[in-house]
Amino acid sequence: MDTIKIKTTQNVEVEYAIASVGDRILAYLIDVVVGFGWLVICFLVFAFLFQPSAPSTAALIAVVVMAMAPFVFYHLLCEIFMNGQSLGKRAKDIKVIKLNGQSPGIGDYLLRWLFRIIDISFYGVVAIACIAITGKGQRLGDLAAGTSVIKTTAVKRRNPFQVKLEEDYVIVFQEVALLSDKDMALLRKLLAKAMEHRNEVLLNSIAERAKQVMGVQPNMTDRDFLKTIIKDYHHLTAGMEA
Numbered sequence: 677m678d679t680i681k682i683k684t685t686q687n688v689e690v691e692y693a694i695a696s697v698g699d700r701i702l703a704y705l706i707d708v709v710v711g712f713g714w715l716v717i718c719f720l721v722f723a724f725l726f727q728p729s730a731p732s733t734a735a736l737i738a739v740v741v742m743a744m745a746p747f748v749f750y751h752l753l754c755e756i757f758m759n760g761q762s763l764g765k766r767a768k769d770i771k772v773i774k775l776n777g778q779s780p781g782i783g784d785y786l787l788r789w790l791f792r793i794i795d796i797s798f799y800g801v802v803a804i805a806c807i808a809i810t811g812k813g814q815r816l817g818d819l820a821a822g823t824s825v826i827k828t829t830a831v832k833r834r835n836p837f838q839v840k841l842e843e844d845y846v847i848v849f850q851e852v853a854l855l856s857d858k859d860m861a862l863l864r865k866l867l868a869k870a871m872e873h874r875n876e877v878l879l880n881s882i883a884e885r886a887k888q889v890m891g892v893q894p895n896m897t898d899r900d901f902l903k904t905i906i907k908d909y910h911h912l913t914a915g916m917e918a
Contacts, residue, residue: 679831680812680824683777692826694813695770697804700825704800706764711747718743752789756782769828775812776822784821791817845911851890852908859889860909867902 678694722739746753754762760772760780772788774780795803795815803815813824855863863882870879883898886905894901 678811678813680775680826682773682775691831692773693829693831695768695825695827697807699768699770699827700803700807701800703762703764703768703770704796706767707750707762710763711750714747714750715743749789751792752785755780755785755788760785765825770825771828772818772823773826774821774823780821780823784823787821788817788823791815791820841911841914845907847908847912848904849890849892849894849908850912851892852905852912854890855886855905855909857913860906863902864906867906871899 679691680694681689681691683689718739722743726735751762754765755772758766761770765771772780772785774784795806795817806815806819807813810819812818813826818824863886866878866882869875870882879902880898883901886902887893890905894904896904
């Protein structure tokens with residue numbers, strides 16, 4: 677599952693799953709069905725109103741304009757008034773967002789709409805190729821507007837360092853008290869990054885820094901040492917709060 681991290685205007689980083697090509701194609705097909713359904717309704721209304729006699733040229737033009745305008749501007753109007761979603765996108769739980777964390781504006785939606793003609797060329801090959809190449813779920817319109825299409829639900833990742841309090845737990849390193857809450861928060865963050873990217877150099881650097889501050893030389897691997905002091909700190913601070 678490809679994901680993208682967006683930093684909101686409140687400086688909070690949120691991770692979303694990028695909408696898959698399959699989801700976007702299905703959303704587009706739903707929108708196509710909606711569009712043609714609108715045209716069929718307009719045709720039936722037209723046939724009913726002008727059944728007795730042939731319509732005038734002005735009336736015919738008016739009906740065609742009324743039928744085609746919503747059809748042509750469907751995606752633009754939906755995304756503006758439905759917060760980055762069309763009916764198809766809403767059905768597939770995907771939406772348009774700005775990569776800079778701000779809310780997309782009318783200009784952004786307009787750029788996406790203008791590039792749609794190119795993106796859907798050759799049965800959508802241009803859009804699909806662009807989405808695959810960019811790696812951020814962006815077709816040409818998204819690149820121009822600085823947007824992407826994501827699943828509406830943020831990704832929830834399990835905290836690999838979540839510690840449960842153990843009633844009979846014995847703290848291994850009492851020196852962990854020398855670390856502050858800020859130190860521990862940074863240690864957890866860097867350790868998670870080191871493990872995610874399998875960066876042994878970073879992991880060793882974190883461990884050496886912790887050993888230096890605590891003044892210990894444990895007889896265990898850096899990975900086990902860091903996990904141990906995280907557990908120690910959690911139990912130590914929990915005991916202080918109690």
